[in-house]
Amino acid sequence: MRGGVRTWLAATVLLLGAAAAPAVQRCDPGARRTSPAERFIVNEDGTVTDRVTRLTWARCPVGQPWDGRTCQPGKPYAVWFSWREAQEAAAEARLAGHADWRLPNIQELESIVERACVEPAVNTEVFPGTLPNAIFWSAGEDPENDGYAWAVDMADGATKSVLKDSVTFQVRLVRGRPLVFHRSEAGGDEAPADDGIHDPTNPDLGLLQRPEEAFAPLPKDRTGAPDWAAALRQGVIRPRAALTDGEAVEVRDDVILMKDTRQMPWVAFPHDIHSRWLACANCHDAIFVARKGANDLRMDEILRGEQCGRCHGKVAFSPFVCERCHSVPHEGSPRPWW
Known part of the structure; x- marks a missing residue:
């Protein structure tokens, strides 16, 4: 009531x-x-x-x-x-x-x-x-x-x-029948939907790959989700800078250490892994001001899909995998950490 x-x-x-x-x-x-x-x-x-x-x-x-x-x-x-x-x-x-x-x-x-x-x-x-x-x-x-x-x-x-x-x-x-984004259990012989755009007789419409099949070669984090950073470091995936060959990714190797975390371990933000995926303009300055101390990062904002939550929890690892960010133990943080 x-x-x-x-x-x-x-x-x-x-x-x-x-x-x-x-x-x-x-x-x-x-x-x-x-x-x-x-x-x-x-x-x-x-x-x-x-x-x-x-x-x-x-x-x-x-x-x-x-x-x-x-x-x-x-x-x-x-x-x-x-x-x-x-x-x-x-x-x-x-x-x-x-x-x-x-x-x-x-x-x-x-x-x-x-x-x-x-x-x-x-x-x-x-x-x-x-x-x-x-x-x-x-x-x-x-x-x-x-x-x-x-x-x-x-x-x-x-x-x-x-x-x-x-x-x-x-x-x-x-x-209606719950929507699942992969081929049918019967092996793809279910009739393709008529969406008014695609040719329903095209056999390729039934060849959607199961996520677990596509992600099988990728390293996993402790939750079982793909660890994209590890996949990149291990050479399992090789993102391009552009659709055409020959354009290099501009990689930065500096790490930002964030210490305002109370009893939680400090956060180490590696530009290296982020800049291998994203150009600087993806984040600066619409999401983060490119100036030391200018950004007040808050977990409640991140969990609402703002700040780091623009990607994490959507296309990057979940913000609930705490140790991926809070990776630098300090004197006041609990032991052991994770």
Whole structure:
């Protein structure tokens, strides 16, 4: 049962938001659309079916009724959920004559993100009820911290690991066979999806490689995830500076030692391994100011997907593998460390 304090808080936030100018979705007109309207079959019952994944989605977030044309605004305490409440809402859903609705997994949520747009990063013609800064729960728990679950921030489409007890996130229901990004268990003989773009008779559509097969030659960290830095040092992978041969990577070999870590071991930031992957302009100065002492690094910001979290936890190792960064024990740090 939703508490009175929560209802008051939600209503207060809604009133404050109403006083501000409405946000306008921003899209890059030159970017390729990742969720074009043509990819979806619009049903008359407030749902859409994705031609690519074959999943059927509720067009409105839970708590925003479909009126036959669009999503009506819902009361804040009816559209905001903790992770446990999101699971309960999915189990209780009876929508468009079906009772098999569920929370989407994180890959399914990512599949409907419109990468050409922000605030929200979704096709608003297909999903008209999406607020500019809505965060949607997935069914997936963070395997490295049982207090966290995965969610997608529709402000920019970023995937985040967030506290399950957070109570201001939303739910978009899905039904259909769960999406898995590899060939079918039957050996790839499942009929390819008709997405309106690719030739469904092309046999190469069924040749997607399993992640575990692709990552098998790579060294692993203690969590079993690929250790990309070790793979680079061992020569298992060889990133290029550009698509064309002959361009060299500009590598810096200095290490920044960060000592403001209290009882945790100090953090050693190696420019070497980062500059083998990234040009300086990827980080400076939009994410980090290139000046000693100018950046206040905070774990809460990193876990929210900012600062180092722009990459770590997404395309680089998880920020919960603490020893990868906190690698320099000092007099006040615990012994042994890891």
